[in-house]
Amino acid sequence: MKKELHFDRSEFAARVTAVKSEMGRRGIDILLLSEPANHNYLTGYNAYSFYTPQMVIVALNRDEPIWVGRFMDRVSASMTTYLAEDNIRAYSDRYVQSTLSPYDFVAELVKELGGEKARIGVEMGGYYYSARAHADLVRALPFAQFVDADVLVNWIRIVKSPAEISIMRQAGQIADAMMKRAIDTIEPGVRECDIAAAVYHQMMSGTPEFGGAYTCSPPYLCIGERAIAPHAAWTDEPLPASTTINLELFGNRHRYQVNLSRSISVGKPPSGYQKLSEIVVEALNASLESVRPGRTCSDVAAVFRQTLARHGVEKEARLGYSIGVGFPPAVGERTASLRKGDVTVLRAGMVFHMMPGLWLDNVGITITQSFAVTDAGHEPLTSTPRKLFGK
Amino acid sequence: MKKELHFDRSEFAARVTAVKSEMGRRGIDILLLSEPANHNYLTGYNAYSFYTPQMVIVALNRDEPIWVGRFMDRVSASMTTYLAEDNIRAYSDRYVQSTLSPYDFVAELVKELGGEKARIGVEMGGYYYSARAHADLVRALPFAQFVDADVLVNWIRIVKSPAEISIMRQAGQIADAMMKRAIDTIEPGVRECDIAAAVYHQMMSGTPEFGGAYTCSPPYLCIGERAIAPHAAWTDEPLPASTTINLELFGNRHRYQVNLSRSISVGKPPSGYQKLSEIVVEALNASLESVRPGRTCSDVAAVFRQTLARHGVEKEARLGYSIGVGFPPAVGERTASLRKGDVTVLRAGMVFHMMPGLWLDNVGITITQSFAVTDAGHEPLTSTPRKLFGK
Numbered sequence: 001m002k003k004e005l006h007f008d009r010s011e012f013a014a015r016v017t018a019v020k021s022e023m024g025r026r027g028i029d030i031l032l033l034s035e036p037a038n039h040n041y042l043t044g045y046n047a048y049s050f051y052t053p054q055m056v057i058v059a060l061n062r063d064e065p066i067w068v069g070r071f072m073d074r075v076s077a078s079m080t081t082y083l084a085e086d087n088i089r090a091y092s093d094r095y096v097q098s099t100l101s102p103y104d105f106v107a108e109l110v111k112e113l114g115g116e117k118a119r120i121g122v123e124m125g126g127y128y129y130s131a132r133a134h135a136d137l138v139r140a141l142p143f144a145q146f147v148d149a150d151v152l153v154n155w156i157r158i159v160k161s162p163a164e165i166s167i168m169r170q171a172g173q174i175a176d177a178m179m180k181r182a183i184d185t186i187e188p189g190v191r192e193c194d195i196a197a198a199v200y201h202q203m204m205s206g207t208p209e210f211g212g213a214y215t216c217s218p219p220y221l222c223i224g225e226r227a228i229a230p231h232a233a234w235t236d237e238p239l240p241a242s243t244t245i246n247l248e249l250f251g252n253r254h255r256y257q258v259n260l261s262r263s264i265s266v267g268k269p270p271s272g273y274q275k276l277s278e279i280v281v282e283a284l285n286a287s288l289e290s291v292r293p294g295r296t297c298s299d300v301a302a303v304f305r306q307t308l309a310r311h312g313v314e315k316e317a318r319l320g321y322s323i324g325v326g327f328p329p330a331v332g333e334r335t336a337s338l339r340k341g342d343v344t345v346l347r348a349g350m351v352f353h354m355m356p357g358l359w360l361d362n363v364g365i366t367i368t369q370s371f372a373v374t375d376a377g378h379e380p381l382t383s384t385p386r387k388l389f390g391k
Numbered sequence: 392m393k394k395e396l397h398f399d400r401s402e403f404a405a406r407v408t409a410v411k412s413e414m415g416r417r418g419i420d421i422l423l424l425s426e427p428a429n430h431n432y433l434t435g436y437n438a439y440s441f442y443t444p445q446m447v448i449v450a451l452n453r454d455e456p457i458w459v460g461r462f463m464d465r466v467s468a469s470m471t472t473y474l475a476e477d478n479i480r481a482y483s484d485r486y487v488q489s490t491l492s493p494y495d496f497v498a499e500l501v502k503e504l505g506g507e508k509a510r511i512g513v514e515m516g517g518y519y520y521s522a523r524a525h526a527d528l529v530r531a532l533p534f535a536q537f538v539d540a541d542v543l544v545n546w547i548r549i550v551k552s553p554a555e556i557s558i559m560r561q562a563g564q565i566a567d568a569m570m571k572r573a574i575d576t577i578e579p580g581v582r583e584c585d586i587a588a589a590v591y592h593q594m595m596s597g598t599p600e601f602g603g604a605y606t607c608s609p610p611y612l613c614i615g616e617r618a619i620a621p622h623a624a625w626t627d628e629p630l631p632a633s634t635t636i637n638l639e640l641f642g643n644r645h646r647y648q649v650n651l652s653r654s655i656s657v658g659k660p661p662s663g664y665q666k667l668s669e670i671v672v673e674a675l676n677a678s679l680e681s682v683r684p685g686r687t688c689s690d691v692a693a694v695f696r697q698t699l700a701r702h703g704v705e706k707e708a709r710l711g712y713s714i715g716v717g718f719p720p721a722v723g724e725r726t727a728s729l730r731k732g733d734v735t736v737l738r739a740g741m742v743f744h745m746m747p748g749l750w751l752d753n754v755g756i757t758i759t760q761s762f763a764v765t766d767a768g769h770e771p772l773t774s775t776p777r778k779l780f781g782k
Contacts, residue, residue, distance in 0.1 A: 003618075004626070047622040048608055048745035051721035075620040088655070093708070124523040127442070132515040132541070134522035150523070167753055193602025197595035204588035204625075211584025211627030217604040225393075229466040231438040234595075235395070236602030317484070328719045 002173060004080050005044050006254045007163050016065060017157045019058055023149075029111060029118035031058040031149055032137070034129035036327040038153040040255050043067055043083055047076035048214075050128050050327060052104035053091075059113045068106055070096065103133055107140030116141065119151025128328060154333045158322050159349040164256065165372050165379075168324070168351060171258040171380035172370060174212045174251030178202040178219075179260055179384045182249065186264055186391050188241045192221060192234040199249060206253070214333040215250040216257055222246040227364050233358055242267025246357075246366045250331070251382075257323060257331045259353040260382045261368040264389045270363050277365045277388035280358050283307035284386060287319065287338075287354060288369060291378040297342040302354060305340075313358065316340065320354040323370065346373045351381070395471050396435050397645045398554050403473060406433055407456060409547045410449055414540075420509035421501060422449040422540055423528070425520035427718040429544040434458055434474055438467035439605075441519050441718060444482075444493035450504045459497055461487065494524055498531030507532065512540025518720060531759050545724045549713050550740040555647065556763050556770075559715070559742060562649040563761060563772035565603045565642030569593040569610075570651055570775045573640065577782050578656055579632045583625040586612060590640060597644070606641040607648055607722040613637040618755050633658025637748075637757045641722070642773075648714060648722045650744040651773045652759040655780045661754050668756045668779035671749050674698035675777060677727075678710065678745060679760060682769040688733040695747060696731075704749065707731065711745040714761065737764045743770070 019042065023031055033039060036050040042065050043056055050226040054069040063309040065078035066087045067077045077083065091105040110120065120141070123129050125148075138146060160168065178199050185198040199219050221234045225242045239245075263274060283304050290303040301319045308315050320338035323331050336344035338352060355368040367386050372376040410433065414422055424430060427441040433456050434447055445460040457467045457478045465481040468474065483497040501511070511532070514520050516539075529537060551559065574592040576586050590610050597603035612625045615634045630636075639652040656664060674695050681694040692710045699706050711729035714722050727735035729743060746759040756779065762773040 046618065046624055048611075048624070048720075049622040051608070051723075072621055076623050079617070079620055079623065124526065125521055127518065127521065129522050130518065131520050131522050131525035132539075134525070135515065148523075156603055191596075191602055194596050196602075197592045200591035200595055201588045204591055205582075205585050206627070211582055211587075211625070213584075213624055214609040217442070220439075226470070229438065229470055230463055231440040232467050232470065233437050233604055234441070234602075236597070276575065318393065332442075332551075 002079070004046070007044070008166065009082055009352050011161060011163060012042065012044065015156065016058065019153055020060055022152055022156065022302065023060055023121065025060065026121070026147070027119055028121040028147060028149060029060050030113060030115045031105065031121040031152070033058065033153060034123050034126045034133065035153070036128065037058060037133050037157070037255070037325045039067065040325055040327070041153065041157055043081040045077055046080045046255055047073055047242065049073040049076065052096060053133065055106055057109065059115065062113065066109065068109060095388055101225070103134040103136035104140050107137060110141060110144070114348070115144065117143045119145045119147060121147055121152065123150045124148040125150040125334070157324055157333060158335050159228045159347055160324060160351055160372065161349065165349065167254050167256045168258055168372070168381055170210055171251040171253040171256050174203065174206045174253060175249055175258045175260040176384050177207055178249045178251060179247065179262055182247055183264060183389055183391065186239065186245065186266060189268060191236050191238050192223060193236045195221060205249065210253065213252040213255065215252045216326040216328050217250065219250060220248040220297050223316070225362060228362055230285055239266060244270065244273065244363050246364060251266070255325050255327065257326050258370045258381050259323060259331070259355070259368065260370065260384060261355060261366040262384060262389055263365045264366060264391060266391045269388070269390070272360055273363060273365070274388060276358055276360055277367065279308065279311050279313065280356055280365045280367050281386045284354060284356055284367060284369060288371060288378055291346060291371065291373060293346050293348050293373060293375065295346050297336050297338045297344045297346065301339050302344070320352045323351055323353050330373070348359050348373050348375050393441060395437070396473055397606065398435070399634040400473055402552060402554060403433065403435065406547065407449065410516065410544055411451055413543055413547065414449065414451055414512065417512070417538070417540070419512040419538060419540060420451050421504060421506045422512040422543070423497065424449065424544060425514050425517045426544070427519065427648070428548070428716045430458065431716055432544065432548055434472040434685050436468055437471045438464055440464040440467060443487060444524065445519070448496055448500065448504070450506065457500065459500060461677070492527040494527035495531050498528060501532060501535070505723055506535065508534045510536045510538060512538055512543065514541045515539040516725070534707065540726050544769055545726050548715055548724060549726050550738055551715060551742055551763065552740065555715070556740065556742070558645050558647045559649055559763070559772055561601055562642040562644040562647050565594065565597045565644060566640055566649045566651040567773050567775050568598055569640045569642060570638065570653055573638055574655060574780050574782065577630065577636065579655060579657060580629045582627050582629050583612060583614060584627045587625050593641065601644065604643040604646065606643045607717040607719050608641070610641060611639040616753060619753055630657060630703065632635050634755050635661065635664065639757065646716050646718065648717050649772050650714060650722070650746070650760045651761065652746060652757040652774060653775060653780055654756045654758060655782060656773060657782045660781065663751055664754060664756070665779060667749055667751055668758065670699065670704065671747055671756045671758050672777045675745060675747050675758060678764060679769055682737060682764060683761065684737050684739050684764060684766065686737050688727050688729045688735045688737065689731055692730050706749065710747055711743045711762070714742055739764050739766050
């Protein structure tokens with residue numbers, strides 16, 4: 001079976017070493033990871049199988065991580081990871097919807113690793129670490145000590161390697177193609193669901209050179225009055241002759257995601273809408289130009305705020321967040337945010353989605369930019385012009 | 392703002408009454424629901440916002456449920472639910488990624504409802520009830536008694552109303568259109584990602600009469616040797632001149648999902664493949680014909696097993712599962728399964744995806760049927776012919 005590995009073995013090894021180093025610093029012997037993005041990051045594993053219990057285990061006393069999942073997904077593990085067969089451990093279907101818990105299986109494995117009395121790190125706030133998962137593990141390992149290691153790996157993921165940035169450039173190209181396709185499709189009378197259809201088609205077909213993948217969340221089509229309901233579903237209503245649309249799109253390549261939002265005015269724009277868009281772009285550009293290693297997230301957010309203030313606009317909200325590898329339900333790394341008070345120091349290789357939004361009564365402008373921090377400043381990961389589009 | 396409610400108020404009221412009745416039976420005063428499908432079922436709420444903490448609270452001493460979510464999603468709650476404004480409670484962004492937990496906000500609300508010492512039901516195994524959510528609530532409500540009420544609402548959801556079945560028929564039509572589009576697109580030389588693109592396009596554009604929605608999981612394109620890696624991602628490789636493909640597709644309408652799988656042979660089918668498909672279809676048909684109210688899930692699974700046995704094939708696996716309303720990461724209701732030992736009695740209005748699979752070395756056949764249990768037997772929810780397709 002063909003291996004589908006997108007990074008060198010040495011890169012995976014460096015990631016695991018960085019995680020072990022942090023485990024050592026915190027006195028964690030065994031790390032039980034539930035977040036699918038962390039599984040992918042440390043082993044390469046890529047399948048939509050995390051809706052049943054699945055973990056990657058990193059033990060200080062063991063070279064490779066161990067993947068644990070459902071029996072029918074073990075082939076995916078062989079296919080998409082570098083792990084030795086002995087480090088791919090699958091529980092049988094008798095653990096699925098039964099009195100046995102898959103976490104009993106995990107606990108047995110922890111004992112096999114000598115971890116019966118270990119200090120065990122778990123991701124308390126992870127999407128796929130349920131209250132029951134934790135209760136089952138605590139019951140099955142009564143002599144272990146559990147500590148919260150949520151976002152431990154995420155903070156290591158925050159600095160991307162050149163190989164990761166290269167994949168994110170491709171994701172950005174897909175996002176650009178999606179935005180172009182959406183703008184081409186938008187016309188009065190077109191059903192909202194048909195705009196979504198065009199966007200999804202491009203999401204998967206990607207470019208002639210490389211294809212795309214499902215994203216961590218659906219695209220958001222905020223049309224007309226639904227501009228103030230940012231996560232609403234689209235309908236099958238036709239677009240009116242005149243409306244405003246905020247599109248939030250995502251390109252995904254090998255599970256790395258790049259975000260891109262633009263506002264589109266259909267027909268005659270509302271009064272002040274064009275002017276609002278120019279203010280947003282000016283503040284976005286100024287904030288981007290301020291990005292460089294050594295500055296903090298908070299510094300960048302301040303530039304945005306100050307630019308708005310010169311136009312008499314006050315706004316105090318999160319200006320962006322770190323992005324990278326992800327699975328549903330969300331790409332957010334839950335680490336650094338571009339906002340006041342976040343003193344994370346920017347380093348080359350970090351990637352953010354800068355997502356300013358400005359609102360005027362019930363219409364809003366969202367013109368955003370995903371970028372990588374470079375040695376000299378920043379590199380935009382999409383090339384769609386920063387402006388209000390009209391149709 | 393236009394209300395987007397897909398069921399009568401009386402239907403929502405009946406659902407809430409059924410849940411309260413079960414709460415009463417179990418001595419639960421307050422039910423804290425984390426599962427997005429249960430939010431939708433009891434209130435109509437529909438937005439992709441569950442990746443931040445979100446709950447629906449049902450209190451025995453209160454008429455309507457209460458929706459709790461993030462501030463920016465409160466408009467979606469006004470738009471998609473029937474709830475009175477006082478029953479829509481949003482926490483501000485100072486609870487997001489901060490030392491304050493949104494579950495502190497939930498706990499305050501529980502106290503407002505007089506629930507400081509209540510018996511509180513939580514969904515311990517729900518996807519969006521993390522270990523931390525539970526720990527935060529237990530800390531914030533030290534005098535309350537927490538009990539596991541996982542799948543309490545799911546077991547009520549298992550019997551669908553005529554209005555729900557009507558929406559699922561539409562979801563089934565979308566699934567049929569997706570399968571037709573996929574089969575039309577499949578040709579040697581077409582990239583896998585372009586098949587995915589066509590499938591997604593149809594998923595959203597639906598039919599000329601009504602559009603579709605994002606599904607609970609991506610479609611699965613199991614091509615060639617990846618047939619044995621059922622949840623693997625597609626690649627951007629072109630299809631070879633000869634291969635087998637198992638497609639698992641989902642149609643979604645107003646969050647109700649209908650599943651449909653078919654096998655497609657491209658070029659010359661492997662030896663025995665056609666024969667295998669005929670055995671699967673015979674067993675599928677016999678099992679479907681055995682469906683009627685009063686029989687058990689286990690009875691139906693037995694018919695499948697016995698039909699296979701007549702062909703000298705032994706197979707002991709889950710033959711299907713209950714489907715209905717859902718959000719990512721999975722549509723499964725975690726209730727009844729069509730399998731040996733599941734003594735759930737079939738009732739009119741239940742809906743299952745019957746999904747037999749048979750494997751011959753490393754190639755397999757999946758020909759499946761979603762159906763509703765009716766007074767007289769069953770109603771298929773898709774109309775794609777039950778056969779092996781060839782291209």
